[in-house]
Amino acid sequence: MSWTDERVETLKRMWNEGQSASQIAKELGGVTRNAVIGKVHRLGLSNRVGGKDEEEAAPAPAPAAAQAARPEPAPRPDPAPRTEAPRPAAAAAPQAAPVSNVTPLPVRKAIIPAGQPLPPQPSQNEISPEALASVREVEKRARKLSLMELTERTCKWPIGDPATEDFWFCGLPSLPGKPYCEAHVGVAFQPMSARRDRRR
């Protein structure tokens, strides 16, 4: 693969968006992150974009507005994480355990996640009680990663309400080849017959 104008453009765009070299490499394909980094340097956009003045000791008068280019980590948008997840499950509804964890949760926006109609809610059908308990336990220890902190080795199970600040991804080590950690794989991929009527 060579650095065609198009590929270079993608490289610049992603780099300026704050994407990591490895992510860019994956996106482009045919190159390693080293190649990306090398190219980045050759292009002279090593450091964050803007590249204008680089005051270190002098904060400078800073007209403020001038520093509009401060992308850093993208906020919350970006509903298209090509990470591809089978059934992200709207969210872990049955997680508001009144046990200890007494999170204030003042934000109870009635806003509906702009994502999707969210109808295919796997809901808490008859998931193995053990698995469910395990999930609750795991979610207490979730690493609470943001969308961009996810990698191919982190659990991408969403926790919380996407419409509020109380939203993050599990982030625990995912099973090899799976998008979720052991506990979440358990509730995400059900054999289809694993639910032997719990009778209730």
Added chain:
DNA sequence: CCCTGATTCGC
């Protein structure tokens, strides 16, 4: 261990 960018240097 996973990841990040930075640098070097043979090609």
Added chain:
DNA sequence: GCGAATCAGG
């Protein structure tokens, strides 16, 4: 110019 190997860190 390119990028693997390596370095230096988190």
